[in-house]
Amino acid sequence: MKSMEQNQAKRQSIARQYNEAFTDLPVATPKVTNGLDNNYHKYVIRFEDKDTRKRVKNALNASIHYETPLSANTMYDNATMRSDACIASKTASNTVLSLPIHAWLTEDEVIYIIETIKHAI
């Protein structure tokens, strides 16, 4: 925990690089709000469609958080419960991708990630 603030500052620096690099691309980047000190546990971008997401995911060996809306998991198939229509949740599950972000990423890796996304879209 002694390195927590320093590591968070490094992730925030990487997030700023991502934000600037993706400005003109058809992707939704994390919302930047005045007064928000974001720990960037995840840096999640959203694509226009599932196919583009799949192409970038494979190119980067990146992960999806989360691929299935909670209410659509099979453990709830026979459950008696209420659920809103959850259209936005379905859209997010189909189009989000988590980019690598941690304090030990090198500058070369960040550039590689950015360039890979630019070429894959």
Added chain:
Amino acid sequence: MTAYDAWDREYQENKQAYLEIFDEFMSQMNYENNEEWERNFAQRLGRNHCVSVASATDALHFALLAHGIGPGDEVLVTDFSWISSASCVDMVGATPVFCDIDLDTYQMSLDSVQRMYTNRVKAIVYVHLFGAITDTSALQAFCKERNILFVEDAAQALGSSLNGVHAGTIGDCSVFSFNSNKVIAGINGGGVVLTDDDDVAKRLKMIRRHGKDKTFDLLGYNIRM
């Protein structure tokens, strides 16, 4: 390159310091260190109590248990998160009610919460997804007016704040994770519940240790960080 090799790189950088901590613990077997750590962590966030458990999943489960949420109760949860944000409700025998998110923040939508509320709703599990925090003041007011327990799932949000208000400070109970993929990773995971309520803290400590006070008064578990 893989996306999630932070743990190995961190370990290689800090290996000697971690081994010294391990050696100190094994030499003394001093479990009071854990209580001291809990007091320091609570103090760091201005909360009265911190109860450590094995995971944030345990923390969410026990937070609901300690507040008496159970069969017949409904709990509002997000439809977009890790499964624990909803399965903790099933674990206590209550029923999750799935709410939609705001697509620009991925956080639970107030409009959806208002649509899905009925008088059977006794709690909400609100997640700061991906570590980001949004303004929850309207949602908190909505819950307070209806006496809805506000469980703050800050598993991913340690270190985040909005206008100086830190994650982990706004819930009746607040939960953090120290799983290996989090910003602070325990050797074998870990989690905590934070609360300002003395009675809730006492129940949480009983639940994690076989339900024991002077006798075995509650159905409990054997869980530690």
